[in-house]
Amino acid sequence: MITKEIFYPTSIAVIGASSDEAKEKEGWVGRLLEFGYEGKIYPINPKGARILGLKSYPSVRDVAGTVDYAIFNVPASLVPNLLKECADKKVKVAHIFSSGFKETGKDEGVKLEQEVERIVRETDIRVIGPNCVGIHCPEGRVTFARFPKRSGPAALVSQTGAGATRIVTYASKRGIYFSKVVSYGNAVDLESTDFLELLSEDPEVKFIGCYIEGVKDARRFANVVKNCMKTKPVVILKAGVTEASRQAAVSHTGALAGSEQVWQAFFKQSGAIRVDTLEEIVEQMVALQYISPPKGRRIGIIGRGGGPGVIAAEICEKAGLRVVPFTPKVRIELERIIPAGSSVGNPVEIGLGRAGASPHYADAFEIIAASPYIDLILTHLNPDAFVQWGGRPEWLHYSIDTLINIFRKLPKPVALVLSPSETDEARDVVAEAWARCLDAGLAVFRSYEAAAKAISKLIQYHEFVRSVRGMVEK
């Protein structure tokens, strides 16, 4: 297995390290140093100068010790010969960052990619790329961007580098951290299926996100995903299902995207969670990490603002959740504590008082949670409205205190919708509230749509797991 060499290499050659140190500081060598990489780094540069304090070598052949991993940052035309040198040197894995291959659609690029393919076939070297940003693994201290050094239960397999960067960045503000990220571009050798197979067996990884333009062997891919789903959920954005985006995928990574019907059948059979945008990959991960499995689709909604409650109910229903009417018992209990003018149906509109510290919030929450006809609770706070009506941004922390306290003792899953503030006054307070909720293990979403979609798919996933287990038990 090459998991170790890919994610925890003990030595890395950077082929094409620049002797312009200011440039290389922002390049691969600089990035590895900044990320605290602890293995040996061998800058490969024809001039053989020292680069960022490291001895450089004219060729990988000149390195005395073994080299686990090589990063290629040279023009495409130079790649085949240098790759052959790496294979001769018994480098285990080459990450070809360089572009200019099959994705150009030009004869020269296609030919260069075929040469790389031939070397892969004829030698023991394994290749990530070309045309990709490669690997991020905080515990192995390797990365391709200024990402958090914190590791977490998430993994990402992505054919797009810009997209992978967007996902990890977006995730880091949402309490999702990655144990492993792979951007694999044209996939001349290793592709999504291979990485999924590695990650399915990785005990650090609890769920996996995927951005896929195409796969080489659809049957093997489906089998690997099915197998992975037995132990951990896979969230997939399948790009390139419309005509123009299919063409775009060909131009981007030379991928053959496959028809929408085939992919629909795949999602149905495998149980993999399908999403439509990069952000939804992250939001699905938030649901997977932070929301305990709901028993069913019956959702109770409680929050500030009548109109927003109506919209929340509508969005939840459209996403396939059931906003069931409260029982007379629940309504009577709510009417006892909620002032006139607020709704006691489902959704409940809760007056939080100007300071946001209304005890009704906690009480109403508990009344709803105690109902056997409610499986999970969605709450929303709309701080901007209250700031605009003269409240202080800090009031939000009282509501958050209340919410976290309830959440800690509540036997049912809870999710919070807290849109990022659009006011300068409340922006930082809302961001802080997000962080506090996530620290307490409470799922937070930026919008009703994001929450409803992610929750509905989470429930679908647990339904799938139960049905598969049911089958296995039979």
Place this chain on the structure above:
Amino acid sequence: MITKEIFYPTSIAVIGASSDEAKEKEGWVGRLLEFGYEGKIYPINPKGARILGLKSYPSVRDVAGTVDYAIFNVPASLVPNLLKECADKKVKVAHIFSSGFKETGKDEGVKLEQEVERIVRETDIRVIGPNCVGIHCPEGRVTFARFPKRSGPAALVSQTGAGATRIVTYASKRGIYFSKVVSYGNAVDLESTDFLELLSEDPEVKFIGCYIEGVKDARRFANVVKNCMKTKPVVILKAGVTEASRQAAVSHTGALAGSEQVWQAFFKQSGAIRVDTLEEIVEQMVALQYISPPKGRRIGIIGRGGGPGVIAAEICEKAGLRVVPFTPKVRIELERIIPAGSSVGNPVEIGLGRAGASPHYADAFEIIAASPYIDLILTHLNPDAFVQWGGRPEWLHYSIDTLINIFRKLPKPVALVLSPSETDEARDVVAEAWARCLDAGLAVFRSYEAAAKAISKLIQYHEFVRSVRGMVEK
């Protein structure tokens, strides 16, 4: 017509102004003073003390001069008698902020609302509400929140106060400012149809957003919207079309929401633009204000990042836009300037260089814009990816300079997707870039979905206008 008294009252009584000045500073009197209201303010308070420097009166009957407008901030049970006093005093318009009426679903509230209804019927006073936040009109210097004092071509008619506040706040960071906003709650008297009729004749208003839970007279509403659409577009979020949300609307404002089929027919016949969320109302307004009418649905996509381009193409196609392949002529011209490794199809992946100042961006933009087969251009910059790869946040301004320059001389509509930064380093730079684009008159959207939806509906609107004009001309 009561437009003047509603939006530009020359005198306002605040019934239930608090003698606790700290409280009233954050209340209706304080808000009017802070917003620079220039007419007379009469605080009405049984104690008759001075409130925030203003003489207060035990009753509106004690005011010597005329009163155009009265704001009710008293318990529901007191409203009928005080409203009668206002009617006797010949107050033109009463805004009943108080809740506790029909929306409670209780006999007492229903009875109180019926009393208000009777006074409206038997006297000349007109009522906004109850259970609503009322009016915002920067030129009349009246408001219900800490909103920008800047006026603009937008108007909003909303049954939800929290939602209206969300919309105006969200809009203010997106270059959309409001000439008039109305939140009308239970609509015992004036309702959406009435306000739409007023606004359709208002020369300050160029487009109107609506959040509606229910209307009293569907036929009249449809006629007013149809008439309005002759001169200005109406964007409508019809809430309460699913079962639970319909119930929620009843609890919220006592509205009868109507069936989805009826509303579908209404949207088809009227040509009103239908949206699903509060945020989409604003994004549709951005399209209406900032994007000149495209001739058709053929969109060219140019931006940074291959994967994001594929996703953008897919989202545009799903939204009903046509991501047509470029002609061989365009492809050949693009290949001349774009380095190997980037896509020259539609979408175009553009290398912007680390500093973001690549001349290829401008050149490629112009090549695409010159094609007679492209009706409008969507561009995306993904600054977070490049910041994470070692770029400086400020590089973005070079791209924005380039973009604004192209936009100014380009004969075709352009829209930019620029997601708010998720990094602390780039957050303010991206926000500044937004503001710069909007100042230059260039439409900016937070996501591909938001852009694609708003653009597609904009085109649908212009198609509708052309078809109606076609009919009229025949």
